[in-house]
Amino acid sequence: MITINPCSAELPGVLGETMPFLCDGTLITLQSAIGGSVLAIALPVGLMATSRHRGVRAVARVYMEFFRGTSVLVQLFWLFYAMPLLTGFQLDKIFAGVLALGLNLGAYGSEVVRGAVRAVPRGQREAAVALNFSPFQRMRYVVLPQAFVEMVPPMNNLLIELLKATSLLSAITVADLAYEGRLLVNSGSDQLIVFALLLAIYFLLSYLITLLMRFVERRAARMVGRERPRRRAARAAEAAR
Template identity: 35%
Template sequence: MDFGLIRDSLPFLLQGAWVTVRITALSLVFGILLGTVVALARMSPIRWLSWLTLGYIELLRGTPLLVQIFLIFFGIPQLIQQQINEFVAGVIAFSINSSAYVAEILRSGIQSIPKGQREAALSLGFSPTQTLRYIVLPQAFTRVIPPLVNEGISLLKNSSLLSAIAVVELTRAGQLVAARTFKPFEMYLAVSVIYLVMTLILSWVARQLEARWQVR
């Protein structure tokens, strides 16, 4: 075991880890924003809109994420005749994919809010939009913190797929060092440990949020 190699390569691996964190954070934020819109459309009384968003969700959840990444990175440039930066392509692919899972998470959270609260808000003069904004969504988001954090952890680990389009995130950084030094065991062991540390930190944050807001 060459611990010296791991020590010397750590700064480069941590740079890759920082790229991984940025991609995960941006994708989760955009995924939550888009997923909220999709969840509300999925619950819409307008039948065609509900069916359209259901098809969107099933398509994204039923196809491999790697294929979606390739479609964004290689397919869209063919249509628009302009190359997309690999980092941007990764964030777009992850955000769209995440939105499908977030939509179902939020939909379950919204449906868990007692109907009586909506009726009480409407009887007090709140409009349906105000009821959703001030009464329903804040409670729903609080209740779905654990699955949202789990989605963040999934994004963090799945970010390794972006090495296929040459994004120098954590896994790709490990690949580059392993290819140069011919010592893959040490590199991938170090990469695994860094992933583990990041997921443990996310899990700790989730527990703190649950304790603070008494999520049940």
């Protein structure tokens, strides 16, 4: 059996010359995307924005407006170049990048969480109150599982935005995919091929995210007893046969 390693240097021509570097870059890109999305798990802030207490809501709103008001690149530059002068300590560049990504996309994610939680029908909460659920139980067993299903598709878009935003880390010399690509071009590799490979890898990664999130969405929908209509129709047709 022949196994083909897409990262090996023995691939023919330009591929062998460039792929090992691009694979290194892909790893860094994935690391920062995963780091950023872990940070961006925005559940607490999004829930804060639906709080009954005015102060809590205000804190959440300020965070969300502030980080949605500027782009990742600006925040990144500020964290990496400006903050060290102000506070006296320099962040490691990958850490600064992950922090900027997480805080920025987290603000967008909070908005998604807030919208999904508010979209849960009132009657669901009232029923939970009638059943004498505590506020925590109400959130955990009634509201969140239903809100989660609604959250998944917009979260999918956000994760793709996050993946694309990791390319900005190359501007502060993090050796991610975009950075490796530029380095290869500068050192004389065929730029058309290198950029085509870059685009292809990014697209592949965002496609993988979509596949993963579709799976998550189906599971989440099944757990609250909902199934996507198309699926159910397909299964009914199968059963009839």
